[in-house]
Each structure stands twice: as C-alpha cells, then as structure tokens.
Amino acid sequence: MVCFCFLVDQTKKVSKRKPAAGFCSRCGGGASVADMKTCTRFCYVPFYWKSWKAIVCTFCGAILRSYR
Template sequence: MLFFCFLYDQKRMVRNSKPVAGICSRCGGCASVADMETATRFCYVPIYRKSWRAIICTFCGALLKSYRHVC
C-alpha cells in the first residue's frame, strides 16, 4: 500500500518572473512577481494544470502572495 503515495504528485513551476519593488518579510531578500504553473501528475502523466500569479522571494523562495491569473 505504500507505493501508491509515489504514483501521485504535484509539481510547481515558474514560467517567467519580473522583479518588483519590495522585500521578503521572512529573510529580507528581493521579491519578484512570477507566472506559476501547477501540474498534478499520476504516474508521471499530467492530468491537471493550473496557471496563476504569485509574488515570491528570489532568495528563500517563500510564497508571499498569490492571486488568480486572468488570461
């Protein structure tokens, strides 16, 4: 039964990013706005994709704010 945990995963990818004015509240690093994509996979085959925007820290990678991406 333990091998079922490895068949299903979710991967978060940064498609592109731009620097923004502001700093990270956790580490003090620079922030950037990024177009993100989340892919849910079953046996390495993507079954669901979601695109969204987020403000992330470029140093520690913390997700500072996320919002829906309107195409």
C-alpha cells in the same frame, strides 16, 4: 483484501519573473512577480494543470502572495 497504491505528485514551476517593489518578510530578500504553473500527475501522467501569478522571494523562494 487487496490494496492498490498509486503515485501522485505535484510540481510547481516558474515560467517568467519580473522584479517587484518590496522585501521578503521572512529573510529580507527582494521580491519578484512570477508566472507559476502547477502540474498534478497520477502514475506519471499529468491530469491537472493550472497557471497563476505569485509574488515570490528571490532569495529564499517563499511564496509571499498568490493571485489565482
């Protein structure tokens, strides 16, 4: 029996941020609206990416709400 194992990873990057009204419910830090990019790689070759907006905490980095 032969078993193959491949490396698959996913990264999330923030490209732009703008301040937003409100506070984080987890740590109490400020909130900002961010343009996020998600890239999924298979054996170090990107094969799927997606751009979306999210409200992110500026202190702890938690995603409070996402708009896809």
